[in-house]
Amino acid sequence: MAKMWAGRTDGVTEKIADDFNSSIHFDSRMASQDIQGSMAHAAMLAAKGIISNDEADTLIVGLEAILNDLISGDLKIDLTCEDIHMFIEQELTSRLGDVGKKLHTARSRNDQVALDIRMYLREETDEISCLVKKLIAAVVNQAEKNKGVIMPGYTHLQRAQPITFGHHLMAYAFMLLRDLDRLSDTRKRMNISPIGCCALAGTTYDTDRYFEAEKLGFDGICLNSLDGVSDRDFVAELGSALSILMMHLSRFSEEIILWSSWEFKFIELSDAYTTGSSIMPQKKNPDMAELVRGKTGRVYGNLMSILTVLKGLPLAYNKDMQEDKEGIFDTCDTVKMCLKVLTGMISTLTVCEDNMKAAAGKGFINATDLADYLVKKGLPFRTAYKISGEIVAQCIKENKILETLTLAEYKKHSNLFEEDLYSEISLEACVAKRISKGGTSVKSVEEQIEAVKEKIK
Numbered sequence: 001m002a003k004m005w006a007g008r009t010d011g012v013t014e015k016i017a018d019d020f021n022s023s024i025h026f027d028s029r030m031a032s033q034d035i036q037g038s039m040a041h042a043a044m045l046a047a048k049g050i051i052s053n054d055e056a057d058t059l060i061v062g063l064e065a066i067l068n069d070l071i072s073g074d075l076k077i078d079l080t081c082e083d084i085h086m087f088i089e090q091e092l093t094s095r096l097g098d099v100g101k102k103l104h105t106a107r108s109r110n111d112q113v114a115l116d117i118r119m120y121l122r123e124e125t126d127e128i129s130c131l132v133k134k135l136i137a138a139v140v141n142q143a144e145k146n147k148g149v150i151m152p153g154y155t156h157l158q159r160a161q162p163i164t165f166g167h168h169l170m171a172y173a174f175m176l177l178r179d180l181d182r183l184s185d186t187r188k189r190m191n192i193s194p195i196g197c198c199a200l201a202g203t204t205y206d207t208d209r210y211f212e213a214e215k216l217g218f219d220g221i222c223l224n225s226l227d228g229v230s231d232r233d234f235v236a237e238l239g240s241a242l243s244i245l246m247m248h249l250s251r252f253s254e255e256i257i258l259w260s261s262w263e264f265k266f267i268e269l270s271d272a273y274t275t276g277s278s279i280m281p282q283k284k285n286p287d288m289a290e291l292v293r294g295k296t297g298r299v300y301g302n303l304m305s306i307l308t309v310l311k312g313l314p315l316a317y318n319k320d321m322q323e324d325k326e327g328i329f330d331t332c333d334t335v336k337m338c339l340k341v342l343t344g345m346i347s348t349l350t351v352c353e354d355n356m357k358a359a360a361g362k363g364f365i366n367a368t369d370l371a372d373y374l375v376k377k378g379l380p381f382r383t384a385y386k387i388s389g390e391i392v393a394q395c396i397k398e399n400k401i402l403e404t405l406t407l408a409e410y411k412k413h414s415n416l417f418e419e420d421l422y423s424e425i426s427l428e429a430c431v432a433k434r435i436s437k438g439g440t441s442v443k444s445v446e447e448q449i450e451a452v453k454e455k456i457k
């Protein structure tokens with residue numbers, strides 16, 4: 001069959017060329033946005049007297065019927081069409097006759113596709129933001145339950161200072177808050193309407209771009225028509241914001257994997273979020289967390305792909321830009337799945353409090369507090385640091401810990417040590433004393449929890 005654009009050529013193409021050129025198998029997910037855009041366009045054409053009110057009404061009712069039939073399944077998408085824009089126009093014209101052919105006045109597929117993808121990604125951005133909020137709520141909820149649970153805090157993956165599990169979890173809540181912020185910032189630049197830019201140069205018709213933009217919920221219009229049809233910054237920006245989000249989810253997953261290993265056993269994942277091995281009967285594997293970590297790779301890949309597609313393109317529209325969709329669609333699908341899985345995993349995990357506490361007791365993670373004890377008794381920090389280090393070395397040699405060394409042994413290192421040193425270096429005291437803003441004390445973590453709750457309200 002000859003193409004809708006037959007004229008300059010006979011519109012007959014090889015099947016392999018059609019298959020290569022076609023985008024309908026992935027852009028059909030923008031059907032609803034395409035129809036909404038067309039309805040606004042028809043309304044604008046009538047408002048400006050370019051078509052009659054009756055014609056606009058017929059178009060709008062016809063478009064609405066197509067949308068309903070697509071939703072109900074009565075209308076199947078014709079995959080032999082080049083893209084979703086062509087399919088809907090073809091369907092409209094076959095239902096309405098000549099009136100259908102008027103819809104494409106003062107419009108091009110170039111501004112149409114730019115519009116559709118902005119509208120589609122705007123919805124995705126909102127949905128993802130909602131899911132991020134749900135994950136934050138799950139993290140905060142666990143943090144609240146575990147604000148008094150002591151664990152080792154690490155640097156270089158070496159035990160460093162005692163913290164609480166609640167404090168550790170809240171670090172992720174703040175990362176995710178920044179992700180929310182990035183998404184809302186991305187949305188601002190995305191939410192500018194390209195419709196009316198037409199093919200590239202604007203149009204000779206007296207259109208009203210603000211009318212369409214407002215009808216479709218945009219905050220403004222692209223003020224240069226060449227830029228309007230060739231801007232895909234928002235695809236790269238969303239891909240970038242979501243890559244950073246995935247980087248956070250991946251770090252979190254990495255910790256979940258470590259914590260659920262026998263070497264740590266800080267947490268136990270719910271059976272519902274683990275798998276078994278086909279050969280090793282004892283296994284309980286954190287596959288879901290590993291997949292979140294693994295899928296981060298494809299999200300990064302999609303970002304690289306769009307940046308590379310765009311980098312050499314002359315103005316204005318080029319068919320290369322059709323390559324903008326599959327990657328970002330895949331990114332959005334992947335991120336949504338990861339967020340949902342991680343939210344379930346976090347909400348259902350159990351904390352092995354005793355193991356955390358035991359690990360915190362073994363690594364001399366109160367040595368800083370021992371040094372601080374001497375500082376409070378008048379020693380300069382560097383001197384106190386050296387003495388504490390020597391005490392740790394002695395403990396390691398004699399297989400002791402700071403808590404079991406006798407006062408007499410302490411006094412060999414410094415006369416400043418008194419009986420009160422033991423209460424000063426208990427893990428509970430080490431945590432409770434860290435009352436600085438953002439610190440690990442229960443009070444500081446409670447403040448963090450309140451601040452985050454306020455933000456996601």
Ligand code: ARG
Nearest residue numbers: 023027083109110113321322
């Ligand atoms: N399927 C195309 C895309 O996704 C729509 C725009 C086509 N425009 C054109 N002049 N061929 O980019």
